[in-house]
Amino acid sequence: MATDTRLKEQLPDLTERIVATYSEVGTINHLGHTKLPSYEAVIEVCRDLQEIIYPGYGRRQNLHLANVAYHVGDLIDGLHDKLTLQFARSFRHEYEGHADEQPDLDDKDFEARAQQKAIEFLHRLPDLRVVLADDVQAAYDGDPAAKSLDEIIFCYPGVEAVTIYRLAHELYRLGVPFIPRMMSEWAHSKTGIDIHPGAMIGRSIFIDHGTGVVIGETCEIGDRVKLYQGVTLGALSFPKDEHGRVIRGHKRHPTIEGDVIVYANATILGGATVIGHHSIVGSSVWLTRSVAPYTLVSMEKPSLRYKETDSPGPSELEGNYQI
Amino acid sequence: MATDTRLKEQLPDLTERIVATYSEVGTINHLGHTKLPSYEAVIEVCRDLQEIIYPGYGRRQNLHLANVAYHVGDLIDGLHDKLTLQFARSFRHEYEGHADEQPDLDDKDFEARAQQKAIEFLHRLPDLRVVLADDVQAAYDGDPAAKSLDEIIFCYPGVEAVTIYRLAHELYRLGVPFIPRMMSEWAHSKTGIDIHPGAMIGRSIFIDHGTGVVIGETCEIGDRVKLYQGVTLGALSFPKDEHGRVIRGHKRHPTIEGDVIVYANATILGGATVIGHHSIVGSSVWLTRSVAPYTLVSMEKPSLRYKETDSPGPSELEGNYQI
């Protein structure tokens, strides 16, 4: 490539200016600290867990009851080490964030705590499989387009997002910092469904299509709830402390009781908002207060107008009609 | 890593408990069956097809009319084998789902049927290119931000989703099970646009931005239709059989006639709903009944209120104002 080497001579100076900003603007770099959890390692962990929960659908084919134990045993053994390493990093990272408030700890302490949590987490997998089997069944029962349970496991982003959520939620309950959110953001980027690991979700949930769904940290959702794409279960407003800083940790997101259906692009906001069981919330509804059980909530009917019938087609119409 | 080996001794027992759930909860594992189609192989097939339809934009550069035949011939030859293998797996999988209703078949029967369908599918590519060229042109004509057709092919998720849809729809029409949905979910995860392979879509469709668009299995869409992000063409309600099970297979999604424009986040529901040609449906409209041709459908104007003018800024406002 015929580039001008004199121009390239500016690069060392430019590098120096960039490095200088690492001291001047230290909030968005992570230098001189211990290692953070690795995003790639967290994704690998998620994929291993999917392989254990849904064996035979993923990377490894030709599994049967006689050989699956070897495959799963191998995955569990590897997960024990991967989880221990990543958990130890996340505990150490959290500790350094509040080192002043805490006793002195060394690497062995973090690893011991991490291994303990890793094993506790792995022990929850058998029960999680039972819960997820109900979620898969709920998707099949709820969608006439579904041809088989295999199609649900292979092709339903809602099931993938709920699977990663239920795994991340267990880590959240175990007090593992940081990693549950990395897992949920991986699922979010794959599916468009953003479920905070802190949310509490009952049995047999079905999220259909799912792109744009947001379920906030302090949501409480009952059993057999059905959500469609674009549904937001969000915060209404954030009380501030005397310094104008948002107060963290109180319930900010709604409660959805059992057997509720929320249609596409509806928005339900507020920690005090309770949607009573067996209610139906229609498309594009925006709701910020509680409703009783068995309520139907819907928007006003839209208005219709007619255009001149000699209309020359949509492009012209766009130009004339201020929609 | 200083992990406690005694804790690791729990892992074999844990593995056993997980494996036990594969018998207890058999609905979400695929053990002792023949191979399923491979998701990775289906993605590879999609990429090969994109390379054939839009040569010169993808992995291979410096193509010209004198050498492109070698490149395409090679891709077609490979696709023949890949498609035959994956189709055979999907036919066999479907067969095992209803083995009782069907005559005995062996692997050769599935492969012969698969190869036949693979060749039929490949023969449809020349006509598909003509149809897709109109889709690309419609995107360019419909978006003032587009600078060139190359930008459309490179940077427009709507065109990518429609390309994969038109390919998957041909497989759907050929009766290939399972794989069309895997293709459409791959496109969904990349683009946020969820088009069921069963939908019937006319010429010169343009889906702009596209994130959150859902087009259901039994939709019928005319020519020169324009859809914006977040538009749902969905089902209204699902008639149940006497056992309360959803009845599958009838028309559940709307019909959109030619030259219709549907703006962002509008939701149109129901198998009996027909949007007459040259109509415009405004943003966030929720529509569950038919409208005549040349209709403009829009929401009521929103309400405005004014805040005290000494307002201290948005964060405080959020706290005070229950939006």
Place this chain on the structure above:
Amino acid sequence: MATDTRLKEQLPDLTERIVATYSEVGTINHLGHTKLPSYEAVIEVCRDLQEIIYPGYGRRQNLHLANVAYHVGDLIDGLHDKLTLQFARSFRHEYEGHADEQPDLDDKDFEARAQQKAIEFLHRLPDLRVVLADDVQAAYDGDPAAKSLDEIIFCYPGVEAVTIYRLAHELYRLGVPFIPRMMSEWAHSKTGIDIHPGAMIGRSIFIDHGTGVVIGETCEIGDRVKLYQGVTLGALSFPKDEHGRVIRGHKRHPTIEGDVIVYANATILGGATVIGHHSIVGSSVWLTRSVAPYTLVSMEKPSLRYKETDSPGPSELEGNYQI
């Protein structure tokens, strides 16, 4: 695989028919031209830039102020070459699109211009880091669910989309064709957030969750603006020229003044639409005209109806109730 070789004999003829369409339908292939920018190379460039802006979070761990200069210097040196190569391709491609209107140019001219732009761009990185640090802080201050700045950088798609936007916007301002849109579409496919590189966005923007957000090419956004998922800042209508072709290049998208909050799935349209500072636009609002500062815009309250209390559950209800 037991495939019928006689059937395969159709493939050469099929290949010929496909290749024939490259001449018949020449608009969607790129044959006999010089190389286009490579999408893979553009993604690699984006990842290198993220590594420079947020060192220590990405691929390379254990960085500290004593060794980070080597890492960054190496990345900058590589970026100089990658950017020069890709810019040269995009300039040449644009030139061939309007060769008639321009003087004769050869490869060296394109490379010299490309290198100049590459260096100008790299010189803007130090200031961009300062701007992005404010965006990260705005996300932390705006979301009570955020536990640390690290979590923002790791797990907030809005921050990733804004980072890629600010980089692409600099290239847009430098007149580099084609590549800014490739960058923004990469971010769109990862985050569901579609920000056109031409948009003008002030300091400390926060896009929460973000899936489905669309910010059009001619938007102007002030400081400290907060947007939620599904918000569209779009075009209202496209004036056509006498041939019915869309007129390109004038302001088609709204202006959002400082300290405005726009809630989930709101749609604001039109180049003449100005949302006054400190205003709040509620969920699912559809707005096509200007509002004064300190305005609260919200939808009418939705209507509520009650169902018979002996309601048999949601699936039946769906069947009976036309939502």
